[in-house]
Amino acid sequence: MEEKFIAAWESNRAAAEKLGVRMRPLDVKGARRILSGSRTSDGFNLLAQKGQLKLSLEALAVDKRFTSLFTDEEANEALMRLLEAGYRF
Numbered sequence: 001m002e003e004k005f006i007a008a009w010e011s012n013r014a015a016a017e018k019l020g021v022r023m024r025p026l027d028v029k030g031a032r033r034i035l036s037g038s039r040t041s042d043g044f045n046l047l048a049q050k051g052q053l054k055l056s057l058e059a060l061a062v063d064k065r066f067t068s069l070f071t072d073e074e075a076n077e078a079l080m081r082l083l084e085a086g087y088r089f
Contacts, residue, residue: 012056031070032070
């Protein structure tokens with residue numbers, strides 16, 4: 001499951017790069033650390049401005065394929081960030 005998450009993240013990173021948004025490589029541990037904080041990343045904010053939040057870590061964290069990798073608190077934080085930024089599912 002972790003390998004599929006990393007592959008999906010790398011695919012999203014490549015797509016974001018084409019939009020001029022640079023995001024760093026992450027494993028699940030790094031993703032969980034980011035979602036444990038209360039601050040959105042610069043990459044998230046840039047993706048929101050471009051209407052491309054589907055490429056964000058937060059979108060992957062609430063994706064049904066990967067929810068088992070995150071705690072309820074981390075998934076809720078991701079969902080809250082997405083909703084506050086106007087993401088539509």
